[in-house]
Amino acid sequence: MTPPASPTSSSPAAADSATPVRRTGATFARRTRTALAGTTALVAITALTAAPAIPAVAESTPVQSQPSNATLPLGDADLLETRTTTTLATGVTLTRIVRGTDPAPADQINTTPRGPWVVNVLTIDPRKAKGELKATYGPDLAKVEKTTDLVRAAGAVAGVNASFFTFTASALYPGDPVGLGIFDGKLLSEPLTDPNEANLIIDAKRNKAVMGHLRWTGAVRNPKTGATLPLEFVNHPPVIPAACATLPAQTSCTVPGDITLFTPEFAATTPAGAGIEVVLDRRGCIERVAATRGTALTAGQTSLQATGSDATALLGMVSHTCLRTDLAVSDESGAKVALRKGLYGVTGRYRLTANGEIVVPAGTGSFFARNPRTIAGTSRDGKITLATIDGRQTTSVGTTMDETAAVAKALGLHNAINLDGGGSTAMAVNGALVSHPSGAGGAERAVGDAIVYVDSNRR
Numbered sequence: 001m002t003p004p005a006s007p008t009s010s011s012p013a014a015a016d017s018a019t020p021v022r023r024t025g026a027t028f029a030r031r032t033r034t035a036l037a038g039t040t041a042l043v044a045i046t047a048l049t050a051a052p053a054i055p056a057v058a059e060s061t062p063v064q065s066q067p068s069n070a071t072l073p074l075g076d077a078d079l080l081e082t083r084t085t086t087t088l089a090t091g092v093t094l095t096r097i098v099r100g101t102d103p104a105p106a107d108q109i110n111t112t113p114r115g116p117w118v119v120n121v122l123t124i125d126p127r128k129a130k131g132e133l134k135a136t137y138g139p140d141l142a143k144v145e146k147t148t149d150l151v152r153a154a155g156a157v158a159g160v161n162a163s164f165f166t167f168t169a170s171a172l173y174p175g176d177p178v179g180l181g182i183f184d185g186k187l188l189s190e191p192l193t194d195p196n197e198a199n200l201i202i203d204a205k206r207n208k209a210v211m212g213h214l215r216w217t218g219a220v221r222n223p224k225t226g227a228t229l230p231l232e233f234v235n236h237p238p239v240i241p242a243a244c245a246t247l248p249a250q251t252s253c254t255v256p257g258d259i260t261l262f263t264p265e266f267a268a269t270t271p272a273g274a275g276i277e278v279v280l281d282r283r284g285c286i287e288r289v290a291a292t293r294g295t296a297l298t299a300g301q302t303s304l305q306a307t308g309s310d311a312t313a314l315l316g317m318v319s320h321t322c323l324r325t326d327l328a329v330s331d332e333s334g335a336k337v338a339l340r341k342g343l344y345g346v347t348g349r350y351r352l353t354a355n356g357e358i359v360v361p362a363g364t365g366s367f368f369a370r371n372p373r374t375i376a377g378t379s380r381d382g383k384i385t386l387a388t389i390d391g392r393q394t395t396s397v398g399t400t401m402d403e404t405a406a407v408a409k410a411l412g413l414h415n416a417i418n419l420d421g422g423g424s425t426a427m428a429v430n431g432a433l434v435s436h437p438s439g440a441g442g443a444e445r446a447v448g449d450a451i452v453y454v455d456s457n458r459r
Contacts, residue, residue: 076114091128092430099115137183138340143175146446147447151431151450156455158429161374164177165177165447180347182329189236200345214332225317229314237309252306302325323410351416370391371400374387390429
C-alpha cells in the first residue's frame with residue numbers, strides 16, 4: 001500500500017500500490033536529515049549487540065467466543081470473537097482471530113461496524129524460541145518475490161511482508177526499498193528523512209527488536225587529499241538534474257546531482273544512463289572509471305555513480321589511489337548503531353504505539369481508511385509479534401490507521417509500527433498462505449522483502 005505524499009493525502013489508486021517510485025526528482029536532492037517528530041525516540045537500539053525439515057505443528061487450542069470488551073476493540077460491542085492458537089515451533093505460536101460472523105455488504109466495507117475482521121498473529125518468545133528472526137529478500141534487492149516464496153527460500157517456519165518498496169510495474173527496480181534496509185549488518189538502503197518513516201530493527205542473534213527512526217550519513221573520501229563528497233543514496237538510481245537531462249555528458253552540467261553507492265546485492269547490473277561510474281575493489285581501490293553508468297559488479301566490488309556537477313566533483317577525487325566509503329547509522333538520540341552481522345532493519349510508515357500509548361497521527365485519505373494491514377511490535381516483556389489483518393473483502397473489511405493502532409495495543413504491543421499493507425499484506429506459515437490477500441481471487445502480490453522466523457531445527 002502506498003504511503004501518502006503527505007500525512008494527510010493519498011489517492012485511491014495509490015492506496016492499492018505498494019509504494020510510489022522512490023525519491024525521484026529534485027524533491028529528494030540535497031535532503032536535510034530530520035528526526036522523527038512527535039514520537040518517542042528509538043530506545044536501546046545501541047544495546048542491540050551480539051550475544052547468541054518444518055517441525056510438526058502442535059495441537060490447536062480453540063478459545064471460546066467472548067464479547068468484544070474482553071478482546072479486540074473493533075466494531076460493535078456485541079460481536080462474537082473466536083481465537084484459535086497453534087504452536088508452530090518452540091516459543092512460536094500462531095493465533096487466528098475472527099471477529100464478527102456475517103459477511104459485510106460489498107458497499108459497506110469501509111463503514112460497517114459489524115465487520116467481520118480476520119487477524120493472524122505470529123508471536124515469538126525470545127526466552128523460549130530456538131531459532132532467529134530476520135529480514136530477507138529475493139535473488140537481489142531490486143527484484144520482487146512473493147512472501148510465500150521468501151519464506152520457503154529462507155527455510156523459515158513463518159513470515160510476513162515487510163518494507164514499503166518501489167512496486168510500480170513500469171519500474172526497472174520494483175523491489176527497491178523506500179527507506180531503511182539493513183540485511184545481516186549491511187546498509188543496503190538508507191533511511192528517509194521523512195519523519196513518518198518507522199523502522200523495525202532486529203537483533204537476530206538474540207531475537208530482540210526495537211522500533212523508531214534511524215538516521216544515516218554517507219560520504220566518499222580520498223584519504224590522500226582529504227577531499228570528501230556526501231552520498232545521497234545507497235542502491236538507488238541517482239537523479240539527473242532536469243536542467244541537464246539532454247546533455248551528452250554530465251560533466252558539462254553545472255547543477256548539483258547525486259552520488260550513489262551501489263553494492264553487488266542491488267541487481268545484476270547497476271542502473272544505466274548518463275553520468276559517470278567508478279568501480280572499486282574490496283579495498284576501495286579504483287578498478288575502472290566509465291563515462292556512462294551501468295555495469296555488473298562482482299562479489300567484493302562496489303561502485304559510485306554520479307550525475308550533474310557531482311560527476312565532475314567525483315572525477316576530481318579519482319587518481320591512482322583508493323577511495324574510502326564511510327556509512328554511519330544512528331538512532332534518534334544521535335547514538336551510533338553498529339552495523340554488524342545479525343542486525344536487520346526494515347521500513348514502515350507510522351508508529352502505532354510507543355511505550356504503551358497510541359501515537360498514530362490523525363490523517364485523511366485512502367491510506368488512513370480501511371485497508372489490509374501488516375503490523376510489527378513488541379510486548380513489554382520482549383515478545384515479538386507480527387500480525388496481518390485481511391481487508392477490502394466482505395469476509396474481512398480491514399482497518400483504518402486508528403483501528404490498526406487500537407488492535408496493536410489490544411494485542412499487548414507496547415511498541416508497534418505499521419509495515420507495508422494493502423495488496424502487499426501476507427502471512428505465510430510452512431510455505432503456505434494463512435492470510436487472504438486482497439488481490440483478485442486472493443492473488444498474492446510480489447513484495448520487496450519479508451520478515452521471517454527460521455527455527456534452528458531446520459538448519
